[in-house]
Amino acid sequence: MFLGQQIAPSTGEVSRRRYARERKAREEAESLLEAKSRELFESNQRLQRLLGSLETAVKERTKELEEARSAAEAANEAKSIFLASISHEIRTPLNGILGMAQALEDSGLLREQRKLVELLRDSGNLLLSLINDVLDLSKIEAGKLDFEYIPYALTDLVESMQQQFGFRAREKGLDFEVHFSDRAKSVVRTDPVRLQQVVGNLLSNAIKFTTSGCVRLKVDLLPRSDGRARVVLTVSDTGPGIPKEQQAHLFQRFSQANSSITRQHGGTGLGLAISRQICELQGGTVTLRSDVGQGAAFAASLTVDVLADKDTTLQADAVGTTQPSLKGLKVLAAEDNKTNQIVLRHMLKKFDLSLTIVSDGAEAVQEWEKGEFDLILMDINMPGMDGIEATRQIRQCEYRNMSDPIPILAVSANAMVHQVAGYMSEGMSGHVPKPISRDTLATAMQSALRTRGVLP
Amino acid sequence: MKGVVFVELVRMAESVMGEDAVDEILDSADLESDGAFSSVGNYPCSELLTLVDAIGERLNAPVEALHEKFGNWMFGRFVEGYPIFFEGKTDGFGMLESIENEVHVEVRKLYPDVELPTFATERIGTDTLKMVYSSERPLHHFCRGMVESCMAHFEQEFTLQMTERPDDTRFCAEFLITKAA
Numbered sequence: 001m002f003l004g005q006q007i008a009p010s011t012g013e014v015s016r017r018r019y020a021r022e023r024k025a026r027e028e029a030e031s032l033l034e035a036k037s038r039e040l041f042e043s044n045q046r047l048q049r050l051l052g053s054l055e056t057a058v059k060e061r062t063k064e065l066e067e068a069r070s071a072a073e074a075a076n077e078a079k080s081i082f083l084a085s086i087s088h089e090i091r092t093p094l095n096g097i098l099g100m101a102q103a104l105e106d107s108g109l110l111r112e113q114r115k116l117v118e119l120l121r122d123s124g125n126l127l128l129s130l131i132n133d134v135l136d137l138s139k140i141e142a143g144k145l146d147f148e149y150i151p152y153a154l155t156d157l158v159e160s161m162q163q164q165f166g167f168r169a170r171e172k173g174l175d176f177e178v179h180f181s182d183r184a185k186s187v188v189r190t191d192p193v194r195l196q197q198v199v200g201n202l203l204s205n206a207i208k209f210t211t212s213g214c215v216r217l218k219v220d221l222l223p224r225s226d227g228r229a230r231v232v233l234t235v236s237d238t239g240p241g242i243p244k245e246q247q248a249h250l251f252q253r254f255s256q257a258n259s260s261i262t263r264q265h266g267g268t269g270l271g272l273a274i275s276r277q278i279c280e281l282q283g284g285t286v287t288l289r290s291d292v293g294q295g296a297a298f299a300a301s302l303t304v305d306v307l308a309d310k311d312t313t314l315q316a317d318a319v320g321t322t323q324p325s326l327k328g329l330k331v332l333a334a335e336d337n338k339t340n341q342i343v344l345r346h347m348l349k350k351f352d353l354s355l356t357i358v359s360d361g362a363e364a365v366q367e368w369e370k371g372e373f374d375l376i377l378m379d380i381n382m383p384g385m386d387g388i389e390a391t392r393q394i395r396q397c398e399y400r401n402m403s404d405p406i407p408i409l410a411v412s413a414n415a416m417v418h419q420v421a422g423y424m425s426e427g428m429s430g431h432v433p434k435p436i437s438r439d440t441l442a443t444a445m446q447s448a449l450r451t452r453g454v455l456p
Numbered sequence: 457m458k459g460v461v462f463v464e465l466v467r468m469a470e471s472v473m474g475e476d477a478v479d480e481i482l483d484s485a486d487l488e489s490d491g492a493f494s495s496v497g498n499y500p501c502s503e504l505l506t507l508v509d510a511i512g513e514r515l516n517a518p519v520e521a522l523h524e525k526f527g528n529w530m531f532g533r534f535v536e537g538y539p540i541f542f543e544g545k546t547d548g549f550g551m552l553e554s555i556e557n558e559v560h561v562e563v564r565k566l567y568p569d570v571e572l573p574t575f576a577t578e579r580i581g582t583d584t585l586k587m588v589y590s591s592e593r594p595l596h597h598f599c600r601g602m603v604e605s606c607m608a609h610f611e612q613e614f615t616l617q618m619t620e621r622p623d624d625t626r627f628c629a630e631f632l633i634t635k636a637a
Contacts, residue, residue: 018479021492029494036496 076142083138084419088381090131091413092337095435098124099343102438106346128435133270137253140277147191147282151307154184154219154231157195161217165203172207175214184221188231188304194278195231195302198286201271202235202298213238213295221306229306230284236297242290250288251276275300326351326445333357333377334364334387335411340434344377347438361385365393373406375445378428380412387412388426395427405429407448411436457501457593458570461530462493465504468529469511481510501593520597527601534602535609548607548614549585549633553577573599583635588621589628596620596629603631612636 014022101121109117139145158178169176199217206215218234242250253273276286283303290296331348335341336359348355356373358364362385368376376394378387385393391408398405410423413434420431429448432441469478482491487503508526512519535542541559545551555575563570573591580586589599600618607614613636621628 014475015479017483018475021482021490024490024492025494025497028492029496032494032496 079138080142080144083135087131087135088413091128091434092340094124094128094131095413096337096339096343098128098435098437099340099347103343103346106350124435133274136274137270140274140281145278145281147194149189149191151187152190152192152195153187154221155180157192157199158217158219160196161199161203164200165207165215169207169215172210173212174207174210177214177216179216179218181218181220183223184219184231186221186229187307188221188229189307190231190282190302190304194282198275198278198300198302199233199235201275202233202286202300205271205298206235206237206239206296209296210237210239223306224303228303230301231304232299232301234297234299236295238295241292241294242288242296243292247288247290251286278302326353326442329353329374329445329449330372331355331375331377331445332364332367332373333379333411334359334361334382334390335377335379336360336382337379340379343436347436347441350438351442361387361390361393364390365397368394368406369397375449376406376408377411377432377445378408380410380423388423391423391427407445407451409444409448411441457499457504458495458567459493459497459499460495462489462499462504462507463495464530464533465507465526466491466493468526469507473511473515477514481507481514485510505594523595523597524601524604527598527603528605529601530598531602531605531609546610548610548612549577549579549635551606551610552585552587552603552633580632585631585633587631587633589631590626591628592626594627596627599629600631603633607633 098121101117101124104117105114105121136145158180162176162178166176203215203217215235215237218232218236220232220234222230222232224230251272253270272286279285279300279302284301286298286300288296288298326348329351331353333341333344333355335344335357341357341359344357345355356367358367360382361378364376364378364387365385367373378391380387387410391410394408395405405427407429408427410420410428410431411434412419412423412431423431429451430444432444466478466482469481485491485503485506487506489497489499489503493499508519508522511517512522515522541554541562542551545554552575556577560572563572571592573589573593573595576588576590578586587603589596596618600616604616607616615634615636617632617634619630619632621630
C-alpha cells in the first residue's frame with residue numbers, strides 16, 4: 001500500500017534547499033504576523049480612543065441629565081413650598097374672618113344682622129373650599145394625595161350628608177331622599193374625609209342645579225370576587241339634565257358644562273375633576289347618566305375592605321357620640337396672631353373653661369412649667385420659638401421628670417398630610433386645621449383628653 | 457487557500473515517503489511559492505492539486521484515494537487542535553451538521569475574507585444524513601475522507617455514497633451517509 005508504513009524523519013543534516021525553503025517560509029510567516037500585529041495594535045488604539053470619547057460623552061450626558069433633574073426637582077419643591085405657604089397665608093386671615101363671623105353670630109344679633117353675618121360666613125366658607133380644591137388638585141398632580149384609611153360605617157356617611165345637605169335641600173323646597181341598601185350597613189376601611197368630599201360635591205351640585213323636585217342619595221355595597229367590595233354612591237336629581245355633548249367636558253379641570261353656568265352658579269369647575277381622581281386613585285370612578293329634561297345621576301364608586309356588619313361597631317359609636325363637657329378645664333393656648341387670639345377666646349367661651357393665651361413658644365413653655373394646665377393648643381408658626389420647638393422642650397422636660405405627658409394639639413393652617421405627620425412625630429397629640437371650626441376643635445380636645453384619661 | 461493545509465500535506469507526505477522524497481517533489485514541481493509554506497500564509501489552491509498529483513505519481517497511487525487519505529489526516533489534526541468544537545457532540549451526524557453553523561462561523565471571525573465551501577445537511581429518516589458539498593475547488597474526495605474520519609471518530613458503523621453533481625461554476629457532490637444497524 002502506498003500509505004502503509006510511516007517513515008521516521010531523517011536524523012542527518014538537512015539539505016541546503018530544505019533549509020532555504022524553511023527559512024523563506026519562516027520569514028514570510030514573520031512578516032505576515034508582524035503586519036497582523038501592527039494591525040491589531042492600531043485597531044486596539046482606535047478602540048481605546050473610542051472608549052475614551054464614549055466615556056466622556058456618557059459622563060457629560062449624565063451630568064446634563066443630573067442637572068436637569070435637580071432643576072426640575074427644585075422647581076417642583078419650590079411649587080410645593082409656595083402652595084403650602086400660600087395655603088397657610090390665606091387660611092390664617094380666613095380663620096379670623098370665619099371665627100369673627102361665628103363670634104358675631106353668638107353675640108345676640110338682630111334678624112337683619114344675622115342674615116348679613118350668615119352671608120359673611122358663607123362667603124368665607126366658599127373661599128375656604130376653593131383653597132382646598134386648588135390644594136387638592138395640586139396634590140393630585142404631584143402624586144401626593146394621601147389617603148388615611150380607617151374603619152368607617154357607611155351609615156355615618158349618610159348621617160353626615162343628611163346633616164349637611166338635608167337642610168339646604170329643604171330650604172330650596174326640594175325633597176332629600178336617602179336609599180340605603182341592607183348590604184351597605186357595614187363598616188368599611190376607607191378615608192371618610194375623602195368619601196364625604198366626593199359625595200358632598202355631588203350633592204352640592206345636585207342641590208345647586210335643581211329648582212324643583214328632589215335630590216336622592218343611594219348607597220350600595222357590592223361584594224367583589226377578591227373579598228373586597230365596591231361602594232357605589234349614586235346622587236340623582238330632577239334638575240334640567242345635561243346635554244350629551246356637554247357631558248365629556250364636565251370632568252375636565254376648570255371646565256363646566258358651559259360658560260353661562262359659571263355666570264349663573266359660580267364655582268371653579270374643579271369639584272368633579274377632583275372627585276373622579278379621588279375615586280380613581282381608590283380603584284373606582286365617577287360616571288354620569290343624564291339627558292336634557294331627564295335629570296342627572298352621578299355614580300361614584302370606589303373599592304373598600306369590608307370589616308364587619310354595622311352592629312359590631314355600635315359600641316364604638318356609642319363612645320364616639322358621648323359629648324363630655326369641657327367645663328372647668330385649664331387650657332393654655334400659644335397663638336401670636338391677635339385676631340386668632342380673639343377667635344379662640346370666642347370659640348371656647350361657650351365651654352366655660354379657663355383659657356390662658358400666650359403669644360410665642362418660649363412663653364408657652366414658661367407657663368406650662370407652672371403645671372396648672374390640662375391641655376395646650378399650640379400654633380406652629382410663631383416668632384421666636386415656634387410651636388414645634390416648644391413641644392419638643394416640654395416633652396423633654398416631662399421625660400426627665402418622668403411626669404405624664406400633657407395633651408398638645410397643633411393648631412395650624414399647614415394642613416397637608418405630611419406636615420401633620422411631622423407634628424405628630426414631634427410629640428403632638430393631635431391636629432386642628434385652621435380656619436378652626438368650633439366642633440372640630442371641641443372634638444379634638446375631647447379625644448385628646450380622653451386618651452390621657454382626663455375625661456371619661 | 458490557507459497555508460495550514462499545505463503545511464499539513466507536506467507533513468503527511470514526509471511521514472509516508474521521507475523528507476528527501478518530499479524535497480525532490482517540491483523542487484521539481486512548478487510552484488510559485490517554491491514550496492516554502494507557512495501555516496499563516498495563503499497560497500493558490502492549484503499548488504495543492506499539483507502537489508497531490510506529484511505525490512500520487514511518485515507513489516503510483518490514485519489521486520482520489522490520496523485526497524481521501526489527506527482528508528483523514530486533516531480530520532485527525534482537527535480533533536487534536538480544536539477539541540472545543542466537539543464538546544456536546546454525541547454522534548457524527550451532529551458534528552457534520554455543525555460545520556456550517558458553528559465551525560465556519562468561528563473561521564469567518566478569524567479570517568473575514570476566507571472562501572469556504574458550503575455543507576448543506578438534511579436528515580432523511582433517523583439513520584441517514586444527506587450532505588451536499590459545494591465549492592469553487594474540486595476537493596470532494598478530500599471532503600469524503602473527512603466525513604469518514606468523523607463517523608469513525610464517534611465509533612459509528614456506516615455506509616457512504618458519494619455522487620458528483622458539478623454545475624457550470626462550482627464543484628458539487630452529494631453524500632448519503634447511513635448508519636449501519
